[in-house]
Amino acid sequence: MVYSKHITPRLRYIARFLSTEMSTTEWELTDAPDVFLQEQGAKINYTADTLDTPCLHIVPQALLSQTGIQPQSIAVASLNGLPVFFQTGGPLGFDLFAAAFYLLSRYEEYLPFEEDPHGRFPATASLAYKNGFLKIPLINHWMQLLKKQLTALFPDERFRQMVFRFIPTYDIDMAWSYKHKGFLRNAANLLKDAVRGQLPAASKRIKVLLGKERDPFDQFGWLNRLHEQYNLKPYYFFLVGAHTNRYDKNISPRNKAMKALITDHAIRYPVGLHPSWQSNRTFHVLKNEKETLAAITGTAINASRQHFLKLSFPETYHNLLKAGILFDFSMGYADANGFRASVASPFCWYDLQTETATDLLLFPFCFMEATSIFYKKETPDAGLTALQELYNEVKRVDGFFSMIWHNSSFTDEGVYKDWKKMYETFIKQRNSTPSL
Structure with a gap:
């Protein structure tokens, strides 16, 4: 009391x-x-x-x-x-x-x-x-x-025994680097590569489109095998914007291969919406994207994570609730890994504007590989150390640990060199390390 x-x-x-x-x-x-x-x-x-x-x-x-x-x-x-x-x-x-x-x-x-x-x-x-x-x-x-x-x-009082939980999550901003983008989009990008003198990139694009090489962003089979091997239950968030722009570069949700990919994942895993950059300012765009994803999966869509982690209080959450979203996974920072709300537990959003406790359940994350790569400029080894430290922090309090990865980060090319290996190392060590 x-x-x-x-x-x-x-x-x-x-x-x-x-x-x-x-x-x-x-x-x-x-x-x-x-x-x-x-x-x-x-x-x-x-x-x-x-x-x-x-x-x-x-x-x-x-x-x-x-x-x-x-x-x-x-x-x-x-x-x-x-x-x-x-x-x-x-x-x-x-x-x-x-x-x-x-x-x-x-x-x-x-x-x-x-x-x-x-x-x-x-x-x-x-x-x-x-x-x-x-x-x-x-x-x-x-x-x-x-x-x-x-x-x-009160020595006789009995408290709940907390249980550590781990959920890897993936944002699928762009399912394929070259495939399924259409002739005009590929032609324009091929021309850009040629003008910039990026001949290896142009050559790779042609080989992938001709079926001589696998698309580098197509890491889905490898991830499936990893999940099965280590009994992981991940969450996937798909970007299904109807129109592309500078920040929304997804494959069209009307594309048959894209539909098949989403359907396959919806059978295997929980699937949520990755609301586009455009949807953050326009509610009807958010509503249409949620309906598009629901039509593809054949199931109700009630979870989301904001593209670019665009989160503005209270507007973003007002829109999500209005759209029928019940669970959101955006609670974290892009520019630094850590605990945005200083908690490693799911919690409901309190709307300070209306002084109301809402039913929108927030699942915080504390690590995103893009933060380590692009903001912190860390090597894979340094990123692994940072990830393990955060993981151990959450284990100490028997909390909820979630992290964000993108399929594009497993290409093992350019800035992503060795990050795929780093991820697999973390998963293996996690499964072999005793509880703290």
């Missing part, structure tokens, strides 16, 4: 998240002191008052009793070996409820910030990056601390 003088939608939201992650039943909230005093089970006093009853006292900061969005005064310190903020005293030393809500709601992304060239909130603008905890699933560690404190006070 949690006692608070102000039971707000924000408090209900964070209490539900914590109870879902930590307990077998949902926590009860009360604003009646007599009810709280009579409760015999585990309980938390979330007021400024000290009560004469066994309970964990968390002194509240103002955030959960507020409405609207306004700058917050935040000073990050170290307590119990962990970064914390909203220090209010008490046994924990800080308002865990408010701090967790601030991070999960992505409160800082509603405040003014300098967008990156793609109109996104950059990792470098985040509280986590500026204070050195971007690579830590901080909320999961806070939950372990909270569980420890409650267990000390």
Whole structure:
């Protein structure tokens, strides 16, 4: 039971998240002191008052009793070996409820910030990056601390045993590098290669189109064998934009080979929508793409991940909910690997604009190979080290680990040289390494 003088939608939201992650039943909230005093089970006093009853006292900061969005005064310190903020005293030393809500709601992304060239909130603008905890699933560690404190006070209380989960995911921006693009598109690209003096590329394109070589982006059979060998259950996100442009370069969803590829994957794995760049600004484009993918798979499409990770609060999620999307996998950064919401657990989106806890379930990821390759300019060995470190961080808290890869990264050519080998090494080591 949690006692608070102000039971707000924000408090209900964070209490539900914590109870879902930590307990077998949902926590009860009360604003009646007599009810709280009579409760015999585990309980938390979330007021400024000290009560004469066994309970964990968390002194509240103002955030959960507020409405609207306004700058917050935040000073990050170290307590119990962990970064914390909203220090209010008490046994924990800080308002865990408010701090967790601030991070999960992505409160800082509603405040003014300098967008990156793609109109996104950059990792470098985040509280986590500026204070050195971007690579830590901080909320999961806070939950372990909270569980420890409650267990000390209420030794008979039974908490949920968390189980580590691993889901690899793939964005299929462009299924083939040369094949199935049509005569005009290939002719234009062939001419560009010739004008730029890129004769090896032009030669390879011709060989692939003549059937003398496999298309370098066609890594789907290899991935299927890898999944079967190591019993992996991945998620695939397909870009099915009706029109191509500078950022949407997918194969036409009307193409028979593209339809066959999507259908084959929908039989084997969960398939979601990779909403195009265009759809981020135009709802009817998003709606049409979802309907296109559903028509190809013959199943309802209820999951998505934004192309280029274009995520703007609250517009992107409003559109996804309006389109009937129930699960989104976009919660992560393009410019830095780590934990965007400082958590390694799925969580529902809280809409700060309407002060509503929504049913849109967010699955965070903490590593994307494109971040290592293009933003960090890392070698495959350095990328493997970064990936393993994040993986181990999540295992320590028995959390949810997800990562993003693209079929184009397994070509073993150019900037992608040895990244396919790196991926296979990680998968093999993951399956041979004992739990931490």
